[in-house]
Amino acid sequence: MQWGSASEFFAMGGYGLYVWTSFLATALCMVWEVLALWRRRAAARAEQRAALLGGTDETAA
Amino acid sequence: MIWSKYSAPQAFYPLAGRLIPWFAAVAVLLMVVGLYMGFFVAPTDFQQGESYRIIFVHVPAAWMSMFLYVVMAIWAGVGMGLNARLSFMMAQAIAPTGAMFTFLALLTGAMWGKPTWGAWWVWDARLTSELILLFQYAGVMLLRTSIDDLRRADRSSAVFALVGVVNVPIIYYSVQWWNTLHQGASVSMATGSKMAATMLMAMLIMTIAFWMYSIAVILARVRCVIVERESLPAWDEKPAVIHEAVEAR
Numbered sequence: 001m002q003w004g005s006a007s008e009f010f011a012m013g014g015y016g017l018y019v020w021t022s023f024l025a026t027a028l029c030m031v032w033e034v035l036a037l038w039r040r041r042a043a044a045r046a047e048q049r050a051a052l053l054g055g056t057d058e059t060a061a
Numbered sequence: 062m063i064w065s066k067y068s069a070p071q072a073f074y075p076l077a078g079r080l081i082p083w084f085a086a087v088a089v090l091l092m093v094v095g096l097y098m099g100f101f102v103a104p105t106d107f108q109q110g111e112s113y114r115i116i117f118v119h120v121p122a123a124w125m126s127m128f129l130y131v132v133m134a135i136w137a138g139v140g141m142g143l144n145a146r147l148s149f150m151m152a153q154a155i156a157p158t159g160a161m162f163t164f165l166a167l168l169t170g171a172m173w174g175k176p177t178w179g180a181w182w183v184w185d186a187r188l189t190s191e192l193i194l195l196f197q198y199a200g201v202m203l204l205r206t207s208i209d210d211l212r213r214a215d216r217s218s219a220v221f222a223l224v225g226v227v228n229v230p231i232i233y234y235s236v237q238w239w240n241t242l243h244q245g246a247s248v249s250m251a252t253g254s255k256m257a258a259t260m261l262m263a264m265l266i267m268t269i270a271f272w273m274y275s276i277a278v279i280l281a282r283v284r285c286v287i288v289e290r291e292s293l294p295a296w297d298e299k300p301a302v303i304h305e306a307v308e309a310r
Binding site: 018 | 101104110111118119157158164165168172173175278288
């Protein structure tokens with residue numbers, strides 16, 4: 001292991017800004033994609049259920 | 062098992078639902094292992110210092126951006142050839158994830174370029190062709206949403222996706238064909254790897270992790286697409302809900 005301390009790890013040899021921005025952006029995109037799919041699925045199912053129930057719950061979608 | 066059975070959206074829907082947790086679990090596990098190796102096992106690069114660690118997201122994202130485009134085009138082609146609904150739906154489900162990885166490849170590339178070359182962006186062949194790939198994904202998605210008739214939307218975006226495949230080998234070989242600022246391939250099928258073993262291992266683990274993530278997310282999206290496009294029946298509902306719905310009629 002090449003890190004003497006936590007601050008050394010976060011500094012990334014002076015490249016911390018670039019390294020952590022890269023990893024954080026990737027993580028955020030992935031989390032966002034999963035959450036967006038969750039919402040899309042909920043919306044699609046609500047719409048489908050509304051259609052099944054004969055249009056009584058049309059606004060739920 | 063009869064695989065052709067799963068070419069029907071109704072049959073594929075529950076299968077995809079059962080597969081998602083497995084791919085997601087493997088993706089998370091491999092990301093944890095890959096990040097640990099990337100930050101704590103892989104040594105400091107003798108030329109680039111610690112900045113090279115961006116490679117552990119940059120290269121997997123860039124590989125996925127190209128790989129997913131090819132897979133999307135193959136599904137589009139199968140859809141055209143066999144006139145199969147599920148194939149078009151797969152192509153539709155892949156595009157956003159492919160676009161996301163293209164964006165991430167460009168962003169992390171800028172993050173790597175600034176400290177290494179002194180510039181966030183240069184118009185060299187590798188970067189420019191990857192940017193064009195992002196526009197291609199956007200084109201595939203926009204073409205679909207701009208055409209109301211689903212069958213025409215499927216076919217138009219499929220043709221667009223298929224024609225655009227020519228850009229993938231251009232991206233891949235751009236560092237050989239042109240004199241680019243972007244470094245050449247660190248891993249190649251012809252010459253093997255030029256990296257330290259632990260660096261390479263961490264990068265490959267992250268790549269497989271991104272691959273598994275993509276499969277999980279794309280299966281989840283294709284399930285949404287199936288529900289949206291084939292409004293009935295409610296494949297995913299518990300029997301009680303369907304019963305209730307039938308009663309309501």
